[in-house]
Amino acid sequence: QSALTQPASVSGSPGQSITISCTGTSSDVGSYNLVSWYQQHPRKAPNLLIYGVRERPLGVSDRFSGSKSGNTASLTISGLQAEDEADYYCCSYAGSGTFAVFGGGTKLTVL
């Protein structure tokens, strides 16, 4: 069982917006603004989409946005495109002991 809880799957139609949640605890997500999100296509390495809760690396589309409220972080993808179909993982810093924890991953299907 992963430390951070994500829905197993979400779906949406092209052009729509979807949100993926990532629920942790006051020891990780709730205590630090150090949540990142990764996109992983089949048989590929993960790719960084969001860091620091809401910051986008250069080259990442502004259709991807991040936010946090309490112990839950969220990734929103607007204007869904077929190429967005992938697995998405959140990750949070969890203090100097545990250090980092991933979510269980969410499979996004574009209908």
Next chain:
Amino acid sequence: QITLKESGPTLVKPTQTLTLTCTFSGFSLSTSGVGVAWIRQPPGKALEWLALIYWDDDKHYSPSLQSRLTITKDTSKNQVVLTMTNMDPEDTATYYCAHNFGYNIDYWGQGTLVTVSS
């Protein structure tokens, strides 16, 4: 351009020790704030964070695997080595190394599949 590549055995036997090497380019592990992390992913399952070593040799391990893991660096060779003892079939996974800046994993290697089987 930051690149990382994992290398090591593709097949190990139960109880053996796994040694994986991450060879990187485009950054230096002597630069303040920089680290290299290891993450694994069993087939069809989620990512699992394993270990991290920083430029100043500060090391962090997953609490559940700490007793089995050792991470070291060779700055002159641009390499980071992860060893995992007492391998079990449940350790079958793709193992990734990744560039870490501060607390963020940003660049990933392509991954290497390690199968544990007799």
